[in-house]
Amino acid sequence: MSKEEKPESMSLYPLGTAAAPEPELLCIFGTGDLGRSLGQRLLQSGYKVVYGSRRPHSCGPVPQGAQVMSHTAAAQSASVVFICIQREHYGFLEQLAPQLKRKVLVDVSNNLRKNLYPEANAEYLQRLTPEAYVVKAFNTLSAWALQNGPSDSNRQVYLCGNSTEAKEAVTEIATRLGFSVQDRGSLSAARELEDFPLQLFPLWRLPLRLAFGLTAFFFFYLLTRDVIYTYATQKKDISFRIMVSLANKVFPIVSLIMLALCYLPGVIAAVFQLYRGTKYRRFPDWLDRWMLCRKQLGLLALAFAFLHVLYTLIIPIRYYVRYKIAASTIAKMKENQTSELDTTIAWRSDSYYSMGILGFGLYVLLGITSLPSVSNALSWREFSFIQSKLGYLTLFFCTFHTYLYGWDMFLRSSYYKWYTPPGYMLSLLVPSVVLVLKLLLLLPCVDRSLTRIRQGWERTEPQDDSQKSLIT
Numbered sequence: 413m414s415k416e417e418k419p420e421s422m423s424l425y426p427l428g429t430a431a432a433p434e435p436e437l438l439c440i441f442g443t444g445d446l447g448r449s450l451g452q453r454l455l456q457s458g459y460k461v462v463y464g465s466r467r468p469h470s471c472g473p474v475p476q477g478a479q480v481m482s483h484t485a486a487a488q489s490a491s492v493v494f495i496c497i498q499r500e501h502y503g504f505l506e507q508l509a510p511q512l513k514r515k516v517l518v519d520v521s522n523n524l525r526k527n528l529y530p531e532a533n534a535e536y537l538q539r540l541t542p543e544a545y546v547v548k549a550f551n552t553l554s555a556w557a558l559q560n561g562p563s564d565s566n567r568q569v570y571l572c573g574n575s576t577e578a579k580e581a582v583t584e585i586a587t588r589l590g591f592s593v594q595d596r597g598s599l600s601a602a603r604e605l606e607d608f609p610l611q612l613f614p615l616w617r618l619p620l621r622l623a624f625g626l627t628a629f630f631f632f633y634l635l636t637r638d639v640i641y642t643y644a645t646q647k648k649d650i651s652f653r654i655m656v657s658l659a660n661k662v663f664p665i666v667s668l669i670m671l672a673l674c675y676l677p678g679v680i681a682a683v684f685q686l687y688r689g690t691k692y693r694r695f696p697d698w699l700d701r702w703m704l705c706r707k708q709l710g711l712l713a714l715a716f717a718f719l720h721v722l723y724t725l726i727i728p729i730r731y732y733v734r735y736k737i738a739a740s741t742i743a744k745m746k747e748n749q750t751s752e753l754d755t756t757i758a759w760r761s762d763s764y765y766s767m768g769i770l771g772f773g774l775y776v777l778l779g780i781t782s783l784p785s786v787s788n789a790l791s792w793r794e795f796s797f798i799q800s801k802l803g804y805l806t807l808f809f810c811t812f813h814t815y816l817y818g819w820d821m822f823l824r825s826s827y828y829k830w831y832t833p834p835g836y837m838l839s840l841l842v843p844s845v846v847l848v849l850k851l852l853l854l855l856p857c858v859d860r861s862l863t864r865i866r867q868g869w870e871r872t873e874p875q876d877d878s879q880k881s882l883i884t
């Protein structure tokens with residue numbers, strides 16, 4: 413492709429013309445799922461849409477306001493053509509090559525698995541239509557995301573192609589649809605973009621690994637402290653406690669840590685913004701990645717909390733527990749002892765349960781509101797109120813619940829078996845740090861600066877540039 417030649421879009425719609433009243437006409441090949449979703453979104457965003465179909469008169473329903481024509485007629489009427497057809501059927505485009513000359517062809521296709529074909533779909537398309545300007549784009553979005561517009565996890569459109577002008581034309585469209593665009597370079601990057609959606613649950617990977625790692629660590633930690641320690645020092649086998657007692661220690665610990673890790677990046681981000689005095693500088697990559705998987709962290713934490721609740725509910729019906737209660741009652745009767753009600757213990761255990769229940773209740777509320785169908789029904793303010801204010805309240809309740817569980821245990825040396833602290837103490841570290849930091853951020857003077865920064869105010873630093881570059 414020579415550099416002199418420009419895609420047709422440039423000659424038809426030169427940049428810089430005053431906004432023309434006539435909406436731009438875009439063409440979509442294929443009236444399938446993706447074609448229809450894309451068409452609907454384009455129409456909503458103010459474009460005119462014409463479909464190219466094998467069966468212009470008998471194809472399925474297309475969005476209202478769109479026209480359907482033969483491929484040839486549709487291609488001639490527009491300068492940008494979205495190819496919403498599976499790669500296996502691209503063959504017929506070779507005959508259409510003369511009509512597609514100097515058009516921008518947007519390849520949105522995906523494959524079922526990696527290395528299915530020797531070349532990327534977009535490169536194949538370019539080979540079939542050598543004089544068209546192929547741009548790979550939109551393939552990482554689902555039909556649903558396209559139709560409903562950008563959301564938190566679906567904001568990026570990745571694109572690549574050999575013609576800068578063609579990429580600009582596609583960027584303009586994607587931007588108008590509400591997406592932000594990332595240019596990945598020439599068409600040779602198409603393969604990488606096509607492999608992208610094949611990654612399963614990319615945002616879940618880190619939280620899942622973390623959950624697995626924490627569970628394994630605390631399982632062995634508590635196994636050593638409880639079961640192995642008792643065996644080593646008293647020659648008593650209490651390994652049966654692995655099934656319920658140990659599980660019901662590991663799950664709440666992992667849950668609390670994960671919940672805290674879900675809110676930690678938020679406070680770190682606030683500290684960054686305060687320190688830099690602006691919100692317009694990008695966060696480091698690790699923080700960005702961490703922020704992106706907060707929802708997944710939170711949902712996993714909720715799952716672990718749920719297990720903790722279930723394990724707690726079955727305590728009264730456990731054989732071991734019933735045996736212990738009966739044994740101590742019988743022993744007291746034998747010795748003709750009575751026991752007084754200790755109201756301090758009653759207060760403590762009731763508060764402990766109550767905090768746990770409140771924490772779990774809010775936890776569930778957070779989980780429900782993070783479902784897309786529910787969060788879409790909330791206004792942005794309602795959503796951020798629930799996810800942030802109630803989120804910290806949840807963390808507070810759950811942390812307090814754990815402190816009440818520990819009570820004065822940290823004072824008694826008998827609990828530090830083999831010089832190790834009990835598991836619950838370790839689980840309190842991260843949440844306590846998050847809550848203290850959050851409390852500091854809520855101090856009126858700090859809160860005022862932060863609010864101003866988040867509204868776009870910037871601290872003009874009297875520093876010289878060398879210092880500035882140190883911060884980035």
Ligand SMILES: NC(=O)C1=CN([C@@H]2O[C@H](COP(=O)(O)OP(=O)(O)OC[C@H]3O[C@@H](n4cnc5c(N)ncnc54)[C@H](OP(=O)(O)O)[C@@H]3O)[C@@H](O)[C@H]2O)C=CC1
Nearest residue numbers: 442443444445446447465466496497498501521522554555
């Ligand atoms: N669905 C999704 O979520 C996403 C899909 N994609 C990609 O978009 C493309 C289309 O996907 P999707 O809409 O789901 O697929 P569909 O099977 O729903 O639709 C494909 C369309 O292609 C046309 N077609 C089918 N066979 C032929 C043929 N032999 N010759 C010419 N045209 C044909 C048909 O339109 P007509 O009858 O009008 O000719 C058909 O409706 C695929 O490449 C897919 O990988 C990318 C991202 C997400």
Ligand SMILES: [Cu+2]
Nearest residue numbers: 664720768813
């Ligand atoms: Cu608990």
